[in-house]
Amino acid sequence: MSIWNKKEIKTKKEILKSDIEVDVLIIGAGITGMTLAYYLRNNKNVCVVDSSKIGHGVTLNTTAKINYFQGKIYTKIIKQVNKSAAIKYLKSERYAINSIKKIIKEEAIDCDFKRVPSFVFANKQSEVEPLKKEVEFLKEQGIKVYEKDLPNKITSYKSYCVKDTYIFNPIKYLQGIYNKIESNMHIYENTKIIKIEKLWTHYNCYTPKYKIKAKKVVIASHYPYFTIPFYLPIKSYIEKSYIIVSKVEKDLNFTCISSSNPTYSCRFYEDNDTIYQISLAESHNTAFKQNDLYHFNRVKEIFNLNSKDIVMSYTNTDIMTIDSLPYIGKLKTNMYISCGYNTWGMTNGILGAKIISDMILNRNNRYASIFNPTRFNKSNIKELPYIIFSQTKSFLGPKLIKNKPWYKNITFTKEGGKSLATYIDKNNVKHTIINKCPHLGCNLIFNEKEKTWDCPCHSSRFTVDGKCIKGPSVYDISYKK
C-alpha cells in the first residue's frame, strides 16, 4: 500500500517465457533501472526484468522529494571523506535534479512535478550549531539558503530553506518512462533473477525457468542478492522509517526534514482535489528497534495527527552507506551496480542511471570517481566496529529474544531442526513460515502493522505465508507439513 499506487502502472505485463540474448540486462525496474533503460533506449539491445511490478520496490514507498539540501549530509561527507568529495556530491545532486527536470520536460511526463522550498530544521537545541555549519558550506558553494520559520507547527530551534527543489509522484514518472521506452525493449515483470554466472564473453543470468545471456549486466535491484565482489554488508546498514499519510485542509507547499536523527520529515500531495500530508519519522537502524506499532504511534504524536484523518501507514527501508556516498559504477568487467542512496534515491537513482549509461556508452562522467562501489576509505575503518556490531545484533537479536512483549498471536517452534514461526490471524487461521531469511540466514521480525515478516539484516520481506515480496532474498520461506 502506498499513496503513489492508487492507480496501477499500465504495462503490457510481459513475463519472460523463453531464453533470450541481449546487450544489456538491467535487473530491477525502480527509479534507477527504468531511468537507465531510458538513457540506453536508442543505443543498445536492452532488457529490464523485475521480480515484481515496475516501481514496486523501495520507490513505491518513498516520499519523493527531489532535493539537494539533505539534512547534514555535506558536513558528514567532509568528516568521513573530505571537502572535495562533499563539493562533488553537491554538484552531482544538482546535476541529477537538472537531469530529471530535463527528462520530465522533454518527454512531457505528467507526474505532478512541482517546485517547492525545502527546509532543514534543528529539532534539538544542540543541533543548531551543526546545522549552521552545513548552511555555511552551502553558502560557500554559492547556494542561496534562507533562514526562515517552518510553515507548520513541528518543534524547531532553527530552520533554513532552499527554493530550487521539487516534489513529484514517482509512479507517474515511471509510467511516463515506460510509455517512452516500451516499444524499444522488453520489460519483463514478475521475472526474478536468482543466479548470475560469469563466462568469458558474457553473463548467464537465470530465472527459475529461463536464461538471459547478456554482454553487460546492471544490478539496480536495491539491496543486491549478489554481493560477493562487493561486500556490501560490511559497508552499509539498513534504515527503516515509518510513514503516515493523512488528509489535511491546506497544501502548505513545502518539504522539511530534521537535521539529525531521529528524522522527522514531511511533504504535501494533492490528488483529485484531496490534499494529503505525508509524514515520516522514527527512522532507525533495523538492528536496534523493532516495535513497529510503537513507532507508528510516535509519528502520530510528533505530527499531531488525528486518527480520523489517517488514510494509510507503511514502512520503508533504504541502504545507508558508511561514508554517506552512494555506490555507483563498475563492480567487475561488464557488471555495474547502483545502490546505497542514504534515503536520497530520487536524485541518486537518476545520477546512478546517468553514470552507468555513460560507462556503458563509453562516455566520460565527471562525477563517477567518488561513487566507485569498490572504494575503501578512512570511514570504512572507523565505522567497521559499529557495522559489525549492528550486523551481529540484527543476526543474533531475533534468534535470542523471540517473544517480544508486543508480539500478539505469534508462536515460535522447532520441527525437524527447522525454526518455525506461526502467526494466527483474526479469523483464527494459522500461517506458518520457516523463520530464516534465505539470503544470509537471519531470523525474522514480525511487522504487526503491515502483517509481514521482515529481515532486520538486509530488509527482505515476506508475507505471512512466506512469499518473498522484497529482496535481497530471491526465495520464499513457505512451510508445508
Ligand SMILES: Cc1cc2nc3c(=O)[nH]c(=O)nc-3n(C[C@H](O)[C@H](O)[C@H](O)COP(=O)(O)OP(=O)(O)OC[C@H]3O[C@@H](n4cnc5c(N)ncnc54)[C@H](O)[C@@H]3O)c2cc1C
Ligand atoms: C522512508 C523513505 C523515504 C524516502 N524518501 C525519499 C525522498 O523523499 N527523496 C529521495 O530522493 N529519496 C527518498 N528515499 C530513497 C528512495 O526511495 C530510494 O533510494 C529509491 O527509491 C531506490 O530506488 P531503486 O530503483 O534503487 O530501488 P527499488 O525501487 O527498490 O527498485 C529495485 C527493483 O528491483 C527489483 N528486484 C529486486 N531483486 C530482484 C531480482 N533478484 N530480480 C529481478 N528484480 C529484482 C525489485 O522488485 C524492485 O522493483 C526514501 C527512502 C525511504 C526508506
